[in-house]
Amino acid sequence: METSVATTMIKMLESVPDSLQEVVVEHMRDYIEDVRDEAKWKELFSRPQDKLVAAARQARQEISQGKGSPLDIEGL
Numbered sequence: 001m002e003t004s005v006a007t008t009m010i011k012m013l014e015s016v017p018d019s020l021q022e023v024v025v026e027h028m029r030d031y032i033e034d035v036r037d038e039a040k041w042k043e044l045f046s047r048p049q050d051k052l053v054a055a056a057r058q059a060r061q062e063i064s065q066g067k068g069s070p071l072d073i074e075g076l
Helices: 003-016 020-044 050-063
Strands: none
Touching: 020 050
C-alpha cells in the first residue's frame, strides 16, 4: 500500500471523534473482508473450468445414448 494512501486513511480516522473511531474501524474491517471475499470469488471464477466442461460433455453424451434421466428434485 502506498504510504500516502495509508496516511490519508489514518488522518480520516483521526478526524472522527474518539468515541466513534472503534465503530469506524469495525466498518472498515467488514468492508475490507467483503472486498477480499469478492476478489477471491472473481479469481476462482476466472480459472479454467476443465472439470465442469468435462462433466457437461459426459452428461450430454449419456443423454444422447439414452442413459440420462430427469432430475428427481423430490429425491434429493
